[in-house]
Amino acid sequence: MRVSTGIPTLDKILGGGYLPKSFNLISGSRGAGKTLYTINYLLWNAEQGKDVLYVSLEESWDSVISNLPNGMAERYAQVKKKVHYLDFGSLRPLIGREALNVRTLTEAIISSIKVHQADIVALDGIAPLVLVYDKERDVRSAIFEISQRLKSVGATTVFTSEETEGKISRYGVEEYVADCVAVIHYDGVKRRLQVLKMRGSEFIGGKHGFVITKKGIQVYPRVLPSVEQTVKKPEEFGIKGMDELLGGKLTPGDVTMLTGPPGTGKTVIALLFAAKALTEGKKVLYISFERMPKTLISILKNMGIKIEPSNIIYVNPMDIDPYEFMWKVHRKSEGATRVVFDGINAVLMEKEEYTHMIHTLFNYLKRKGVFSLITYSTSDIISSYTLGDPYLTHISDNIINLRYAEIGSELKKILLIIRSRTGTHDRSIIEYRIGRRGVTILGKVEEMEGVISGTPRHLEIKKRVEKFFK
Ligand SMILES: Nc1ncnc2c1ncn2[C@@H]1O[C@H](COP(=O)(O)OP(=O)(O)OP(=O)(O)O)[C@@H](O)[C@H]1O
Numbered sequence: 316m317r318v319s320t321g322i323p324t325l326d327k328i329l330g331g332g333y334l335p336k337s338f339n340l341i342s343g344s345r346g347a348g349k350t351l352y353t354i355n356y357l358l359w360n361a362e363q364g365k366d367v368l369y370v371s372l373e374e375s376w377d378s379v380i381s382n383l384p385n386g387m388a389e390r391y392a393q394v395k396k397k398v399h400y401l402d403f404g405s406l407r408p409l410i411g412r413e414a415l416n417v418r419t420l421t422e423a424i425i426s427s428i429k430v431h432q433a434d435i436v437a438l439d440g441i442a443p444l445v446l447v448y449d450k451e452r453d454v455r456s457a458i459f460e461i462s463q464r465l466k467s468v469g470a471t472t473v474f475t476s477e478e479t480e481g482k483i484s485r486y487g488v489e490e491y492v493a494d495c496v497a498v499i500h501y502d503g504v505k506r507r508l509q510v511l512k513m514r515g516s517e518f519i520g521g522k523h524g525f526v527i528t529k530k531g532i533q534v535y536p537r538v539l540p541s542v543e544q545t546v547k548k549p550e551e552f553g554i555k556g557m558d559e560l561l562g563g564k565l566t567p568g569d570v571t572m573l574t575g576p577p578g579t580g581k582t583v584i585a586l587l588f589a590a591k592a593l594t595e596g597k598k599v600l601y602i603s604f605e606r607m608p609k610t611l612i613s614i615l616k617n618m619g620i621k622i623e624p625s626n627i628i629y630v631n632p633m634d635i636d637p638y639e640f641m642w643k644v645h646r647k648s649e650g651a652t653r654v655v656f657d658g659i660n661a662v663l664m665e666k667e668e669y670t671h672m673i674h675t676l677f678n679y680l681k682r683k684g685v686f687s688l689i690t691y692s693t694s695d696i697i698s699s700y701t702l703g704d705p706y707l708t709h710i711s712d713n714i715i716n717l718r719y720a721e722i723g724s725e726l727k728k729i730l731l732i733i734r735s736r737t738g739t740h741d742r743s744i745i746e747y748r749i750g751r752r753g754v755t756i757l758g759k760v761e762e763m764e765g766v767i768s769g770t771p772r773h774l775e776i777k778k779r780v781e782k783f784f785k
């Protein structure tokens with residue numbers, strides 16, 4: 316039986332959790348969250364009824380406890396009886412270098428483990444234990460000795476070290492002794508956790524999301540679990556005439572992208588797409604990067620459609636962690652047949668993580684058979700040839716481009732099907748109208764040329780002009 320790290324998703328990353336009777340390193344820069352990680356490990360195991368032991372070697376126990384986020388402090392209050400501690404942190408200024416003998420300290424830890432029958436142990440900050448040694452070889456054998464002694468009494472230990480100057484640990488030897496090595500990176504905005512070593516099993520590599528919340532630590536793996544196809548039948552888009560334009564109904568797993576400048580009705584179309592499933596009693600997840608749920612609910616209400624407020628989520632595009640977002644969609648889309656991403660262009664994040672997230676998330680939704688719709692706002696009002704993010708167009712099965720065109724001295728709305736899964740879509744230029752009731756597809760713009768440029772001419776007039784000059 317593995318021992319839980321205190322974070323179920325991290326247990327999955329590690330192939331089940333820590334090995335029993337193992338010595339495991341959590342390393343990271345200052346303030347990365349190492350202490351909170353160790354406390355989270357202890358609290359979780361204490362909540363399972365185990366006795367746990369915290370050995371503070373640098374920070375005093377009082378300081379650790381008083382710096383806990385609210386929710387973690389509450390968790391601690393619940394299991395206080397199970398949480399034991401050895402506070403060398405507060406003794407440190409009082410005792411000399413001599414007293415920090417590795418044997419004495421180790422024996423104190425071992426007897427505390429025995430007294431409390433606590434085999435879940437955290438050693439926060441290993442420096443004082445090895446401070447007396449100058450040579451790397453001696454530091455390594457000291458850490459090795461501690462690990463062996465702790466294992467021999469059955470303890471599963473987490474110990475911390477600092478990442479410094481390109482080294483993943485303070486002394487550069489901790490990772491050799493440890494059975495599992497995980498590093499927390501913090502760039503001042505977001506935290507990432509990466510497993511570098513796990514004895515005895517495979518692990519999921521790469522940087523995963525690491526988030527400190529009030530209640531404890533969350534890890535958001537960079538991959539999503541495999542999934543069965545749950546939606547199996549083709550469905551209508553939800554706007555009269557759209558299926559004919561696309562060359563057939565939507566196929567399960569289809570990603571449809573709507574691109575176009577502001578005001579062309581992307582959100583209205585997205586709401587109608589959502590409404591189609593809602594009126595059939597199916598669940599929809601609507602993620603809005605622009606408008607607040609209240610606004611969307613009232614637009615739908617005017618169309619006579621009800622949606623559960625919990626199925627609309629507003630995500631601040633400036634403030635999103637790709638992995639946290641991916642897992643939120645994963646959880647919230649449970650049971651949904653349609654998912655809408657409205658205004659995805661506003662999302663700003665690091666390129667590598669963004670493309671990875673898009674790829675992982677849409678692959679997941681495609682496999683599940685969910686019908687997804689992405690709206691993407693382009694900036695040019697007239698004559699824009701850009702469709703938006705090439706990565707999104709790449710994963711989209713259907714692409715609908717919305718535009719303005721000046722027809723008969725009026726600015727009209729037109730749409731083009733750029734791509735469809737069927738490949739048999741309508742290739743004409745289609746005029747449509749957005750009204751209070753929704754979208755009306757009016758039909759082909761005929762006898763015109765140059766519509767795409769935004770300033771079309773009647774073919775009939777052109778012919779007459781040409782004839783005149785001949
Ligand atoms: N509720 C919270 N939400 C988000 N971040 C929090 C919360 N509470 C604390 N933090 C952050 O956690 C960090 C402190 O975590 P912790 O003490 O575990 O770090 P550490 O790696 O042990 O640091 P040190 O190297 O100083 O020992 C701080 O950066 C703090 O801003």
Ligand SMILES: [Mg+2]
Nearest residue numbers: 349350374439
């Ligand atoms: Mg700390």
